[in-house]
Amino acid sequence: MDFKRRFTLSAFLTIPLLFLSESIYGFFGMELSIPYGAFFSLLLSTVIFFYGGLPFLSGLVYEVRARRPGMMTLVGFAITIAFAYSAVTVFSGEGFFLELATLIDVMLLGHWIEARSVMGASIALEGLAKLMPKHAHLIVNGDVRDVSVSDLRVGDIVLVKPGEKIPCDGVVVEGETHVDEALLTGESKPVYKGVGDRVIGGSINGDGILKVRVDRSGDETYLAQVIRLVKQAQMSKTRIQDIADKAAALLFYISLAAGVITFLYWYPVSGVYAAISRTVTVLVIACPHALGLAIPLVVALTTSITAKMGILIRDRMALELVRDIDTVVFDKTGTLTLGVLKVTKVIPYIDLDELVSLTASLELNSEHTIARAIVEYAKSIGIGLRKVEEFKSMPGRGVYGRIDGKKVYVGGWNLLKELKIPIKDDVVRELGGRGETLVFTVVDGTLAGVFALSDVIRPESYEAVKALKDMGINVYMITGDSEDVARWVAEEINIDRYFANVLPHEKAEKIKDLMRMGYRVAMVGDGVNDAPALVSAHVGIAIGAGTDVAIENASIILVGNDPRGVVKVLEIARKSYSKMIQNLWWAAGYNAIAIPMAAGVTSNLGLIIPPAIGAIIMSISDVIVALNSSTLKRYEPKIPEYMEKYILIDPVCGMEVDPNQAYGKIEYKGITIYFCSKECQEKFKRNPERYFSKLLKGGG
DSSP states (O other), X not given: OHHHHHHHHHHHHHHHHHHHOHHHHHHTTOOOOOTTHHHHHHHHHHHIIIIITHHHHHHHHHHHHTTOOOHHHHHHHHHHHHHHHHHHTTTTTOOOHXXXXXXXXXXXXXXXXXXXXXHHHHHHHHHHHHTSOSEEEEEETTEEEEEEGGGOOTTOEEEEOTTOBOOSEEEEEEOOEEEEOHHHXXXXXXXXXXTTOEEOTTOEEOSSOEEEEEEEOXXXXXXXXXXXXXXXXXXXXXHHHHHHHHHHHHHHHHHHXXXXXXXXXXXXXXXXXXXXXXXXXXXXXXXXXXXXXXXXHHHHHHHHHHHHTTEEESOHHHHHHHTTOOEEEEEIIIIIEEEEEEEEEEEESSOHHHHHHHHHHHHTTOOSHHHHHHHHHHHHTTOOOOOOEEEEEEXXXXXXXXXXXXXXXXXXXXXXXXXXXXXXXXXXXXXXXTTOEEEEEEETTEEEEEEEEEEEEOHHHHHHHHHHHHTTOEEEEEOSSOHHHHHHHHHHTTOSEEEOSOOHHHHHHHHHHHHHTTOOXXXXXXXXXXXXXXXXXXXXXXXXXXXXXXXTTOSEEESSSOTHHHHHHHHHHHHHHHXXXXXXXXXXXXXXXXXXXXXXXXXXXXXXXXXXXXXXXXHHHXXXXXXXXXXXXXXXXXXXXXXXXXXXXXXXXOOBOOXXXXXXXXXXXXXXXXXXXXHHHHHHHHSHHHHHHHHHTTOO
């Protein structure tokens, strides 16, 4: 890093200045005059000033030209004043070359440490980019050839071996496996993938072999879109950022004024040397760097961490707005529910297996979603299907057919009315009252059984609603379904209030009604039919976006289908805002105390701050802001507790290893570990437990 190089050379040149400094000998009660000592001090200080101080001098010029004076301007002024005064008084012995060099050393060291502290946010984003492998196994006319991932085109078929990273977004055309998507979507458990399922580039294949058809490559992949959105969010601004920027600009003028006042006060009292020393300290210690870091660092960390959780934040303003949300409105279908009809109850009046077999055999000939649900149910419990004769569709009523000589009808309430079959079972009436979709099977003129179907509530919805209510959030539901269905779902998961029979274009008006009542509203929907409502709310949250993250109508995107992601969004938004406020208070409080001390207010108590100590205090202030912000990393998804059978990171050097190009491999505790070199493999053999522990901790 540039600061590290400049600090190393400047610190090295400062060592001879120690031996040339008369103040050092005076401190120890010694007198020593070194020939040409002042000349060599000037020479060394000049190199340190122009080389070590260049970042601050360049920053001064840039900020002045941009008419936005700030930290670099203050530091640049401070070291220029110190150097100029020392150069002019070089032969009188009043200069402070050692203090100048030490000041620059400390400033460079502080910036280096701070850069290391804040680099985590950038590294997190770079880490996302590194998830994508560099090579892929392309299948061409039955042959497999290794190509660069950048050469893949839509429609290509790639082979993904066990333990490898999937090189593209695509659809599985052959094979089945479990895929680790932990660092992409936050899903801690491996996700099953079979033919027809979508896979995300950068996720890790388990122990199966897949053939995947590429449907997105390059900048269109999920990972590329995620990185683009994170960068976009990190570059945008919030209201609190504007406040911090204005405060930092104001602090510059306060510091400049304080420096001038300090010089004018101390010059007649203690002389020019003390006046310049304290003026330089004021300018250095008041640098508004901590204020400049307070907000961007928190946002950079938050957006990078949430991206790994499968939560994508479009801009900083959404992060700020969502913390004030007091009402969350969920779309029902596909958000709180699975969005797919499933058989939830069967009431048989004949043998259950016979009932299911007859019904499913007849429904196999229908394309209706209800028919498919019943057929899937029969398959799930292992019921065989039979041949159907004389199949006939009865629009608005159901279907008819002959099975093994029996006349079988399957349909809804209209079918029963036509066949004049009454319903006397209270259980059936209760199911109908709950909004369940009921399908009746009639065999040879007699009611043989009833199937109840409904859109199944996601198990996670119960937890999401409870967690939101525990946080003091009002939870509402909006749906185009009937009153009965809406009431049943709302009661089942304990939702406060619901809106039923709402058409897609009417949802936005319902959201606006809540906002007119004074609520701060977040709308959670699938991003398609709910687009107007997502735009109308204070914050729009698209859920279940999958690999299609380019949803223009939402401020926040949840990649997965888990509504508990809304809880995570609120938690981390509130925590990150809290960190912003803490950082601002620290930066403001530090300056309120440090500037008067630097100006010499406490000098009568014997407490005087030299320029170098002022630089240390300023740097510590920056590092405290960085460390306070970094506590947000506890929200970062942890490496899953399970371990895949194949490890693609060399545990010794931490390098990514392609199994096909690895130097060697070792089976350890049932896991295949690959190595990039002989040296790494030998080191592992000598101390396997140490390096294996690094893998378990997510290291390498």
